[in-house]
Amino acid sequence: MGLTKREEFTKAQNELALITKALGHPARIAILQFLIKSKSCYCGDIVDELPLSQSTVSQHLLELKKAGLVKGDIDGPSVCYCIDEKAWNKSLGLIQGLFGSLKGPTCS
Amino acid sequence: MGLTKREEFTKAQNELALITKALGHPARIAILQFLIKSKSCYCGDIVDELPLSQSTVSQHLLELKKAGLVKGDIDGPSVCYCIDEKAWNKSLGLIQGLFGSLKGPTCS
DNA sequence: AACATTAATCGTAATCTTACGATTAATGTC
DNA sequence: GACATTAATCGTAAGATTACGATTAATGTT
Secondary structure, three states: OOOOOHHHOOHHHHHHHHHHHHHOOHHHHHHHHHHHHOOOEEHHHHHHHOOOOHHHHHHHHHHHHHOOOEEEEEEOOEEEEEEOHHHHHHHHHHHHHHHHOOOOOOOO | OOOOOHHHOOHHHHHHHHHHHHHOOHHHHHHHHHHHHOOOEEHHHHHHHOOOOHHHHHHHHHHHHHOOOEEEEEEOOEEEEEEOHHHHHHHHHHHHHHHHOOOOOOOO
16 A cells, blocks of 8 residues: 555546645745745755755755646756746635635534 | 654744645545535545545544644544634635735746 | 856655554444 | 444555755856
């Protein structure tokens, strides 16, 4: 065992889980907050800000990229990481869809 | 290595990550959706609905409980699992706080 | 061309997660 | 009290995640 039964769940469930999973680490929250507050950013700037090594930050950025939250534009020898605004808004929509589907108490 | 450096991040970052991490598995999304759509629910009902064993569902429910999204009220030999509405709304607020902090493009 | 800078990737180790079956604990029913 | 039902917990196996240092690849600078 030890492997998630993704194929047993719906595409929508997997999609939402992929996004929230990417958000499920404090370092990745910190990276996103940094990208938002300091505008356009290089991996090196994030490494300077966070208590993690360059390779670890690079790995977290890859997670965020796989979830679609972030995109990286090559800029010379650097890569400029930015929030993918379209995906960002869509992701919030998916999350709000889940939270908003609760209308009243689920039990009394 | 192999262990998240939680203490290096803020309490708020860890709190948000705990919630999103709990949401980061399709089975747990499915469980929450089931609790919402079918109102008050027992673990056994969830087991019948999902392609997972009783012990695995129990484990996922524990994850959701640790994140505070769900609470379990003992009802005879059963446990009635419900969305913790207060925590639910607070969680959405935290997530919206992150998403809403993006005002414009992070890079051009 | 030689060198510096930047970030991805590789290799590795520790730990966590996911999943299951089996067992146990708690409650209710006969 | 014996038995059934419900769900937690235990034990275990496979695999994923987190983290690091070292290396590599790509680009820019001298």
